[in-house]
Amino acid sequence: MRVDGLSVRYGRFLAVDGVSFEVGPGEIVGLVGESGSGKSTVARALVGLVPRTGTVEGVRRGGVQMVFQDPYASLNPRMRVGRAVAEGVREKGERRAAEARRLLAQVGLDAGLAGRYPRELSGGQRQRVALARALGARPDLVVADEITSALDVSVQGAVLNLVKELRRDLGLSVLFISHDLAVVRYVCDRILVMREGRIVESGTVGQVIGSPGHEYTKALLEAVPRVP
């Protein structure tokens, strides 16, 4: 997928200012930045939730799916898990239900959960359901917007592992948005650093983390807290 000159304007405020990047097949690209950098706006623009200018090539209509930050808000409380997962599936009847069960298994959930309501699931399980729902539409690209920042550390690891597994098994392309450089470094192949609506640095993980070129990237890396 290729994005060229993507801009988003909220009234007079230019939230995203001519952003261009590519996500190759089976590639996980990280988009990092602080609050207000425009990274989440990029996500919303890519899936068509906010109007944008610029071109997006290499994806079918509806070929970009999204997983949201808050696993408690992103599932309809009155819809069973199975139906929620089946919403994006382009099949009918029994094949649809079977596909939903297959998707649940793919994200490491018991197919028996299909009959449950979201409130009966833990945060980590819900985030898996959200991933399964996105996969149901057979997307060319999944945009993951801060999908682990609402989860506890011990659960976060499992979701990150799942994202890597899905890439390995399905050749999934992911735009992985996060404020956490350590998480992005662990999951992604390439990193884009965003600030005030622009991409200020991009490169492979080794380049960006190992030898950052931009002052802002250096400052970000410097500030990452770590266990001695």
Add this chain to the structure above:
Amino acid sequence: MRSLPARAGLVLVLATLALAVAGPWVWGDAAARIDPDHIVEGHGSAHFLGTDDAGRDMLARTLAASRLTLELAGLATLLGVVLGVPLGALPAVLPSRAARPVSATISFLVAFPGLLLAMFGAIITGAGARGAVVGIGLAAAPALARVTQTLAASVGAADYVRAARVLGVSRPRILVRHILPNIAEPVILSITAQLGYNLLGLATLSLLGLGVQPLDYDWGRLMHDALPRVQIHPEVIAGPALAVALAGTGFALAGESLARAAARTASPPRGEPRVDLPIGRGPLPGAAVLSVRNLTVGFGAVTPVRDVSFDLAHGELAGLVGESGSGKSLTALAIGGLVPHPGRVLGEIILDGRPLAAHSRRELGTALAMVFQDPMASLNPALRVGSQLAEVATAHQDASRAEAWKRAVDRLGRVHLPEPGVRARQRPHELSGGMRQRAVIAMGLMGTPKLVVADEPTTALDVTVQRRVLDLLAEVNDDTGAAALLISHDLAVVATLCTRVLVMYAGRIVEDLPAADLRRARHPYTRALVASLPDLDTDRSVPLVTVPGRQPSPEEVPPGCAFAPRCPSAAEDCAVRPELVSGVACHHPHEEG
């Protein structure tokens, strides 16, 4: 269901419905019977509530009028629903450009009192039952539209609706599958309440003579006819008045209180906190600025903090780490003496050698500083930043206003706020998140802090800002010698600032170790936490360590070791709870080598 108003409302609703069905059958004849011997009378043996100007029994007329009254209210409500609910649902379905004029129309109509709209309708259709129903129905429509609109808008903005849009689900389908099921219940309840308001509104119009006209009679009309006699025979008006009041308030109360009950979350189960407290733990060490002994916090029978004990030396920087629900924030609140009702705090908290309760307000206000998670919410939006600092000095240190203000500006400068004089005069919304958190820390510096309790002070901040706030806390510790207790879910943040780490799990401290030893932790839970946290050196080719299962919630903490069900080294003896001995509460701690 539990609330009294809801129950009373339901009983009244059922009674009204029963009366409306049975009323005209049972009392219809009696209500029409003319008694020439008792015209325009008050209470008497033959006519309990008196008679009207044709000698008809008022009690029977009141009971018989129930059906017409309810029918008209029902019709008006139906009209209101048919007009209002679709109008309110429209903005959720339309694209935003087309939705704006619709919501503007609703706002415009809602600004008018319903009765005025009803009068407008009555002028057009002329006085009479039809006009009143149309008028009240018209008046009810904007209110129902607003309720529907607000509910639909909040559901429409939910992430799951966004997700459905991204999946390509059509707008009508989103409305049917996602929005309607989530707003149906509250909308139906507001319609019920509206039926009550419409009943009262129709009664008002009939009372004014604008509603039901003679030959027909509803409760309002009966009151209209009886009103001139209110001075002589007040009981004549009592029947219809009471009926209107009971039926109208019944519907309104039932609808409103059920809607409120549906929105409310369950309250904690009643009971006493149950914790087996060990008795007698060694004497208090003198050097500690803070000693927490057997601290237990309970809400009813739920005990989120269990038997927590630790000491903090003067000037020590300690971190309290745990995942959500571990009880760490409640521990912080307990140390600050701020556990909200109905929480019960057991055990001892000794600050600077004396129990918390023995300190005066003034001492605590200057010696103990607290910082909370959300800098947007920690400052009062209505007051200037400077005066929120200054009030500490005026309230506790007998400073004059000018003196207090000067000190406030000085402290804002000490936390490196640029142009402290200008910032002090601003209101919180004019400051960035990082600046606000600095201002809160500066507030703690107004006195002479001995202990700073910071509950997730950097969680809402960006990494670069987080680093500066952590540096500031270290600086404050350095300058003032105040000890600090940093509560956080983030092991790395705690390790950055603190020299010592306390790890909490399911309400208890499971390990107490130097921050430098985190990678050599002995408790399996601490080890798992450290291993599952990726940092800038983590090997990317191996999967992250994960912990199966989840932390038990405070209601379901097992009697033995709470971590045992998730623990790789759990054994039979873990059914007995391990005590915190030499820094670790585990029967099978990890040993180096």
Add this chain to the structure above:
Amino acid sequence: MRRAARFAISAVLVVLASFAMLHLIPGDPVRAAMGPTAPADAVAARRAELGLDRPVLDQLWTYLGKVATGDFGVSALTRQPAGEMVADRLPATLQLVLPAIVVAFAVAVPLGMWTAARTEHGRSPRTELAFSSVTGILTVLPEFLLAVFMIWLFSNRLGWLPPAERSGPSSFVMPVAAMAAGPIALLARYVRLEAVRELSSDYIRLARAKRLPVHRIHLRHLLPNTLTAALTSGGTVLSSLLAGSVVIENVFRWPGLGGAMVDAIVNKDYALAQASILVYGIIALTVVFAVDLLLVALDPRSTLRETG
């Protein structure tokens, strides 16, 4: 600015609605007003007098011009100018409405805050139950029932207050109380709800951590934020209080605009009905607008939210 524009647009809409009202009446309003026995040429003459025989747009023009000069035509009933009648009656209405507004705020805000402080976090469930039951009933109970009950109790049984009509200061007590009771209950509920929410906010927690005296926390920290919240919902409460005055005036036979309007509607006196509904509409809008302005003055953030 946007608020002023909204007010202006709403006011224009109200004027248009009052004009359209006459044309929405099914059949011939003049015939309806003069009755079926009136001779045809008298009806036609009256139609011409009212200008109803001219094109609609033309009529609208004239109407707007007349409204601007306060000329609402002549009342069919009294043959007096309707504008003059409205001007005569309005002061009596305002004499009730304005004190009722003052009383509503003066009682509701302290009551709501006091209950909030007492019932925070489910403390004192009895106070909460009493408060929610009493205010719950008062909010839904129409003012006329309260009025009738008060007349019965204070005039018939106790004989403390005059039952109706405007006389000395004591004649104001019952109408004002009956009008203010509902708004008091509704406002107090808003205030309590808002105050309870604010009480659990971090800034109150921080103020408590600073060990400020309780009265200082309530008056300095809680009150301003609660007040803005109360005002936000106060606009509609106050305009419904205005509508309540129509009923109250009728029950107490008060010589205000409400009684005149009801008589006009019953007797199909369209000129007077049109004039009075227009005046009521404009007053309701003005109240909402004034509350909006007050909010901006009290809470600078609300302008930011508006433009942001």
